[in-house]
Amino acid sequence: MTDVKQEKKPDSFGFVDVLRVLGGVIFLNAFLSWWFTSSSTWGYDGKWINTSYLAHRITNNFVNLTLEELSLFNGTDSRLPIYVAVNGSVYDVSASRGIYGPKGSYRMLSGKDAARVYVTGCFRNPAEYTYDLRGLDEEEASHDVKEWQIFYEHHPKYWLVGHVQHEVIQGEPPEPCEHVKFPGYHAPRSH
Ligand code: HEM
Numbered sequence: 432m433t434d435v436k437q438e439k440k441p442d443s444f445g446f447v448d449v450l451r452v453l454g455g456v457i458f459l460n461a462f463l464s465w466w467f468t469s470s471s472t473w474g475y476d477g478k479w480i481n482t483s484y485l486a487h488r489i490t491n492n493f494v495n496l497t498l499e500e501l502s503l504f505n506g507t508d509s510r511l512p513i514y515v516a517v518n519g520s521v522y523d524v525s526a527s528r529g530i531y532g533p534k535g536s537y538r539m540l541s542g543k544d545a546a547r548v549y550v551t552g553c554f555r556n557p558a559e560y561t562y563d564l565r566g567l568d569e570e571e572a573s574h575d576v577k578e579w580q581i582f583y584e585h586h587p588k589y590w591l592v593g594h595v596q597h598e599v600i601q602g603e604p605p606e607p608c609e610h611v612k613f614p615g616y617h618a619p620r621s622h
Pocket of ligand 1: 527529530536537540548549550551552553611612613614
């Protein structure tokens with residue numbers, strides 16, 4: 432008779448167990464959230480659960496577009512994100528397709544750098560959809576441009592994706608127009 436000694440394996444808590452517990456916690460959290468709020472993220476739908484934003488954060492990849500390339504991102508091709516630009520800075524606003532998409536009230540801002548119209552609010556004049564800020568009050572223009580850039584960059588659903596190369600401005604600036612501001616305006620962030 433042979434005496435086979437069996438070694439007892441020590442109980443260990445391995446990597447797979449860690450994954451199991453994590454999976455369980457995530458599932459329980461999603462279930463409770465769905466139960467109480469009908470959403471698996473406790474009602475949160477900001478950029479931190481947006482895969483495009485997370486991919487951008489991980490790769491830290493910023494675009495550098497020409498005006499022609501930027502125009503492709505105007506919402507008409509539903510496979511592409513929607514971009515708006517304010518004085519060179521380009522933002523992803525795809526989360527608000529209802530506002531910036533082909534049927535949105537601000538669709539005219541998509542796929543271009545219309546910094547001027549962000550200052551003047553003269554939406555009816557096609558010539559205003561330009562980054563040409565000549566002829567505007569310098570203080571008003573730089574204040575409004577900055578505020579809109581802050582609005583887009585710090586928005587819970589939008590983010591800065593890169594820059595657009597401006598072409599040299601030629602010809603005369605648009606005719607002066609009567610500026611329209613949001614009722615109760617003091618800064619664009621108050622929108
Ligand atoms: C300089 C003038 C103005 C500029 C540049 C401007 C620009 C904008 C932009 C970019 C948005 C979208 C914000 C977002 O992404 O959430 C917005 C939203 C909105 N703006 Fe203006 N705006 C101006 C003046 C006005 C005025 C005068 C009114 C009304 C009398 C107005 C009414 C609205 C409304 C109702 C929304 C919400 C749109 C929606 O949810 O579909 N805006 N504005």
